[in-house]
Structures are given as structure tokens and as C-alpha cells.
């Protein structure tokens with residue numbers, strides 16, 4: 001299985017190389033050269049399997065010979081062993097034709113654990129085999145960082161640096177990043193927004209001298225292995241609702257477009273998905289693009305669903321690559337225009353493709369709060385604000401086929417917003433009840449490339 005860049009100019013890589021590299025050297029994102037499919041019988045055969053067995057069958061065709069069957073099976077087993085629910089991704093029913101896919105039973109209580117826990121295991125196998133060491137630098141709006149730190153803490157061949165926007169993550173998110181005591185964990189609070197964190201990270205990847213000197217590796221949602229791990233739960237949930245004999249729709253709370261792009265891959269692999277609905281908060285660049293045809297940056301407005309406070313949606317580049325008929329030159333041109341002018345117009349043909357592939361909706365802050373309160377009253381479920389954005393948009397798209405809304409985080413990760421909406425303060429699961437008693441360790445950093453690179457050079461082990 002070979003991986004190509006969305007901008008068409010970077011070396012073609014194997015799964016293992018694409019995973020360790022993250023961002024392509026032409027600034028693009030790696031995607032599989034061809035997308036493998038599962039036939040109807042293979043999909044039907046996933047029914048009743050453990051999450052781990054289904055994960056192996058769904059992901060195996062993308063991995064090629066980067067890992068042996070045994071290595072891959074054992075990485076999957078270890079990745080999900082620490083989850084707090086035997087089903088890993090259980091479905092809960094909200095209303096007659098509406099289901100909630102709970103993706104928050106991992107160690108940091110958000111869906112990011114599904115991919116990050118697996119990547120941690122796969123990195124360890126690959127690095128030990130090659131005797132290599134890497135420096136992982138990640139940017140986070142809150143959940144990626146905690147999931148990455150949880151996955152890589154204490155590993156021998158890895159230093160992990162996480163940039164998060166100072167003062168713009170929830171206390172639970174911050175503490176999950178600042179309380180691990182392992183020497184290879186470095187939490188950096190940047191003076192700026194998440195988009196600033198992500199931009200500085202991209203700058204580091206584009207500074208090849210630095211990139212090569214520290215062995216820079218990326219685990220942001222642009223990493224193909226992350227997208228792949230997220231494809232699995234589309235299959236497990238759809239199959240338990242009757243696929244492939246019955247169609248299923250999904251609504252996905254979206255910021256960086258990683259999770260919903262995984263849904264698109266599931267559809268391309270043969271899963272009968274009727275609708276894939278993008279749900280955004282007030283930072284609605286994706287909804288605006290789908291409705292107006294212009295992809296145009298606005299300023300980020302902090303919201304009560306902070307993990308989606310994003311106005312540069314990295315993985316959307318993968319969708320554009322498909323929408324433009326896999327023309328890397330066209331995508332590179334759009335991205336240059338984005339950099340120069342802060343936006344671009346999507347061609348008519350590409351808009352048609354996007355409109356056929358995705359639907360979208362946008363939810364205000366008041367509507368998010370109302371969604372949390374309404375769902376509590378209707379079904380008893382306590383939603384985190386991100387999941388509440390999804391549920392609100394899903395309700396506008398309900399139809400004859402079952403709708404699955406992805407619940408991306410546990411309500412206890414955002415207790416203030418949930419309490420304000422319902423009067424109920426959700427408690428942390430017992431396994432992390434001492435989070436508020438642990439000592440924090442964090443470095444405040446300026447929004448400045450040279451200063452950040454100096455810190456990485458100085459702190460990493462050699």
C-alpha cells in the first residue's frame with residue numbers, strides 16, 4: 001500500500017513511513033494511492049466481533065507490510081486494553097431513529113484516544129525495530145494533546161512536546177497534559193490561539209534543517225494513521241444497526257475534519273452510509289464553505305466547545321484533493337492562495353462533489369446550551385458541548401435511515417458548560433478522580449518559531 005501527498009510533490013511512502021512522517025515535505029497530507037474496499041460479505045462478517053477483531057479486519061488492507069499480522073494484532077490489543085468499556089465504542093439510543101456513539105471511554109475521555117493509543121503502540125514497534133528516536137511535537141485545542149501524552153508517556157524512543165493555547169483549554173484538559181511526571185513529556189502553553197499553535201507546528205515541519213536535526217514526527221490529526229484508526233467505529237456501529245443490509249447516516253462534530261474524513265473513507269471502502277453530516281460550532285468555516293463555495297478564514301471566536309475552535313481545518317485538504325479529482329497541483333494552488341489571501345473560491349465541479357458527499361449545519365452557543373439541556377430532559381443523557389453540537393445538527397437531518405451522532409468527549413471533561421446548561425456537575429470516572437490533586441508541570445512559551453525550536457532542542461533527550 002503506497003501513500004501520496006495531496007500536493008503531488010512529496011516522495012511516495014509506505015504506511016510505516018507516512019505514519020512516522022506526519023506532514024508531507026511539500027506541505028501536503030498523505031493519503032492512500034488507492035482505497036481498498038470490503039465487500040458485502042466481509043462487512044456482514046464484522047457483526048458480533050470484538051472491537052479489536054473488527055479493527056484488525058478494517059485497517060489491515062491499509063497497512064501493507066509495514067507491520068506483520070502479529071505485530072498489528074498485538075498493537076491493537078494493547079491500544080484498547082485501557083478503555084473503561086468492554087465494547088470500546090458503545091451505541092446508546094437517544095430517540096426512535098437516533099443513536100449516540102460514545103467515543104469517550106478511553107484514558108483521556110475523548111475520541112482522540114482511539115487513534116492515539118494505537119499510534120503509540122505502532123510507533124514503539126517501528127522505532128524499536130529501526131533503533132530510531134523521534135521528537136513528537138503536537139498542537140492541540142485540548143484533546144489531542146492529552147491523548148498524545150497519555151499514549152507516549154514513558155516510552156523509550158520518543159520525546160513528546162505539546163503546544164496548547166494558554167488559557168483556552170478546560171482545566172481537565174490542561175491537567176491531563178501537565179500532570180504526567182515522565183521526563184519525556186513536555187507541556188508548552190503558547191501565548192496565542194489553537195490556529196497559532198498549529199501554524200507554528202507547520203513552520204517546524206517546513207524548516208527541514210530543524211525537522212531532520214530533531215527527528216521531528218507528527219501525531220496531529222493530519223497523520224494518516226490517526227484517520228485510519230477512526231474508520232473502525234463507523235463500521236462497528238453501522239454493522240450493529242444492520243449494515244451492510246441497511247443504510248446508516250452519521251453526524252460528526254467537526255473542527256479539523258479528521259473524524260468525518262474517516263467516515264468518508266469508510267463509505268469509500270463500501271460501508272453503505274447515506275449522509276455524512278458536518279456539525280460545526282460558531283467557528284463555522286466548513287459550513288460556510290459548503291453553503292457559499294468560498295473557503296474563507298474568519299477570526300476564531302472562543303466557544304464552550306473549545307476542541308472545535310478552529311478556522312483552518314487541516315484535513316479538509318484531503319477532501320479537496322478528492323473533490324478536485326486527485327489533482328495535487330490544483331490543491332497546492334488553493335493552499336498558496338489561502339496563505340496569500342486568507343481564502344479561496346472552490347470550483348463548481350468540486351462544490352458539486354462536496355455537496356453530494358457531505359451535508360452540514362452550524363450551532364450557536366445558545367443552541368449548544370439548549371441542546372445539552374433538551375437532551376438531558378428527553379433521554380437522560382448528559383452530553384459534552386461538542387456532542388451537543390452534533391446532536392442538534394443531527395436532529396435537523398433525521399430521516400428514514402438510522403442516524404448516529406458521534407459523542408466525541410465525556411461530559412466530565414467540560415463540567416462548567418454542562419453544569420451551566422443542566423445544573424448537574426458531571427463527575428470524573430473513578431479511575432481519574434485524583435486528577436485535581438496531582439502536581440502540574442508546564443512551560444509558558446511565546447508565539448515565536450525560533451523560541452519554540454530552542455526549547456525543543458534543549459529539552460529533548462539525546
Ligand SMILES: *Cc1c(COP(=O)(O)O)cnc(C)c1O
Pocket residue numbers: 110111112143144221253254255256257258259260307308386387408409
Ligand atoms: C478533536 C475534537 C473534535 C473535532 O474533531 P476533528 O476530527 O479534529 O474535527 C470534536 N470534539 C472533541 C471533543 C474533540 O476532542
